[in-house]
Amino acid sequence: MTLEMVGFWMVAAVLVASSLAVVLTPNLFHAVLYLAAALVATGLVFLLLDSPFLFAVQLLLYAVGVMTVVVFAIMLTERLVGERIVQTSRSLLNGAVVAGAVFVGVVGFLIRAPRSVLRPTLDADAIPAIGRALVGPFAVTLELLGLLLVVALLGALYFARTDE
Amino acid sequence: MTLPPVARAALRAFIVLNAIILLVTYATLLERKFAARMQSRIGPYYVGRPHGWLQPIADALKLMLKEDVVPAAADRGVYNLAPVVFLVPCMLIFATIPFAPELGVADLNIGVLFFLAVSSLEIVGLFMGGWGSNNKYALLSAMRAVNQIISYDLPFVFAALVPVLLAGSLQMSAIVAAQQGLWFVFYPVIGQLAFVAYLVATLAAENRVPFDILEAESELVAGFRVEYSGMKFALIQLGEYAHMLGTSFLGALLFLGGWLGPGPAWLGPLWFLAKAVLVFLVVTWVRWSFVRIRVDQILAISWKLLLPATLVLLLATGFVVATRGAGGG
Numbered sequence: 001m002t003l004e005m006v007g008f009w010m011v012a013a014v015l016v017a018s019s020l021a022v023v024l025t026p027n028l029f030h031a032v033l034y035l036a037a038a039l040v041a042t043g044l045v046f047l048l049l050d051s052p053f054l055f056a057v058q059l060l061l062y063a064v065g066v067m068t069v070v071v072f073a074i075m076l077t078e079r080l081v082g083e084r085i086v087q088t089s090r091s092l093l094n095g096a097v098v099a100g101a102v103f104v105g106v107v108g109f110l111i112r113a114p115r116s117v118l119r120p121t122l123d124a125d126a127i128p129a130i131g132r133a134l135v136g137p138f139a140v141t142l143e144l145l146g147l148l149l150v151v152a153l154l155g156a157l158y159f160a161r162t163d164e
Numbered sequence: 165m166t167l168p169p170v171a172r173a174a175l176r177a178f179i180v181l182n183a184i185i186l187l188v189t190y191a192t193l194l195e196r197k198f199a200a201r202m203q204s205r206i207g208p209y210y211v212g213r214p215h216g217w218l219q220p221i222a223d224a225l226k227l228m229l230k231e232d233v234v235p236a237a238a239d240r241g242v243y244n245l246a247p248v249v250f251l252v253p254c255m256l257i258f259a260t261i262p263f264a265p266e267l268g269v270a271d272l273n274i275g276v277l278f279f280l281a282v283s284s285l286e287i288v289g290l291f292m293g294g295w296g297s298n299n300k301y302a303l304l305s306a307m308r309a310v311n312q313i314i315s316y317d318l319p320f321v322f323a324a325l326v327p328v329l330l331a332g333s334l335q336m337s338a339i340v341a342a343q344q345g346l347w348f349v350f351y352p353v354i355g356q357l358a359f360v361a362y363l364v365a366t367l368a369a370e371n372r373v374p375f376d377i378l379e380a381e382s383e384l385v386a387g388f389r390v391e392y393s394g395m396k397f398a399l400i401q402l403g404e405y406a407h408m409l410g411t412s413f414l415g416a417l418l419f420l421g422g423w424l425g426p427g428p429a430w431l432g433p434l435w436f437l438a439k440a441v442l443v444f445l446v447v448t449w450v451r452w453s454f455v456r457i458r459v460d461q462i463l464a465i466s467w468k469l470l471l472p473a474t475l476v477l478l479l480a481t482g483f484v485v486a487t488r489g490a491g492g493g
Contacts, residue, residue, distance in 0.1 A: 003170060029295060033242065036288055053274050059281035063288070064317075127274065127334070 242296030250289025305387030340422035
């Protein structure tokens, strides 16, 4: 077993454990922290796959960006307003069935897919290629995403406005 | 002596980690001495003559021996983990900083991005501490911290991206190499404006006066760390100063030409250290000269001034690079 595989299994264990903890813990704040752990672990998987760029983006966008907003919402609503929000997981069984079905599907797909013994190494110059793709063939998609975010921002502004 | 690559990398990381901790310890002495001089005092003097050079060691020993108090109402797990979660990203940022050509832990091809991503993770530790302490002051402080991070992360990233655009690379060593002819701080107009924006955003990112509303001694006692004592307090303090030193190193690397300077090549790391200390002292100088500003003022400065200004600056840099080509001079 190579060092890389040891790293992968450790990260995978953390990822699965923290993901389970997100849905199973009753404390909403703890759930958010477990979510952060799961997102960072996902980033580490990218790092182990030789893609530090995706790792950094994962950290910046999800682990920090999303987390900050979520925590902001909890802090604003729960302790400062004085009401405790308890996370309840109803229909755990249905969820487990759906998750199991997805798992079986993915495993079935992986078993049938051709696998090479060696992982192809990532080209070191992938980042300029990503950049060119974003302003070339995917330029319209990128602009549409920007438009979507602006609309979301305007919507948030509308809701946050105090009534006069 | 031939070591396997993994062992060599681990050894290098170990050396860098210890050097940084030593440097951070003495950065506190430097700041205390500097602040004392600004206020016509002498500062630490008696522990280790001349000029109290043993004071940081004594402080560290004292903090290790102090009683560790956990508030009865605290969320124990979160409270105990918070200092570690806070410290780790502050130390990790040094992983991509090369201190001279080939002298660093890892010179990633996305070095600057890695730095920005990892350093913004410290907020997780911060609000864990603020929440886990179960203290009103700590919670208010964590709220303000999240507020401030949302506001100042973007200007900080945009200011740091100006040298990246000028150099045409995210790799730290390539950015320094691009400044061979002209340090980016001397780049006409763009360089100076970006450097000033970087310094202001740095002050906010490090939660220093005039942006220290989240520790505000006179209203929040000491903010999110109010319940911490002993070694946990020391870890938080260590993380904070490491972050400050890390951004100083990044500033010296992005704008002041890193290890470039006259003299033989082995002087490079010393030049780099001197420039980083210079940035550190400028930040400290601001800290001991200004008063704390209000929350709404902090938000207004970021959203109404710094963010549009850095965006325009980034656009202008893009135009310059597109017309004149990347690289210094």
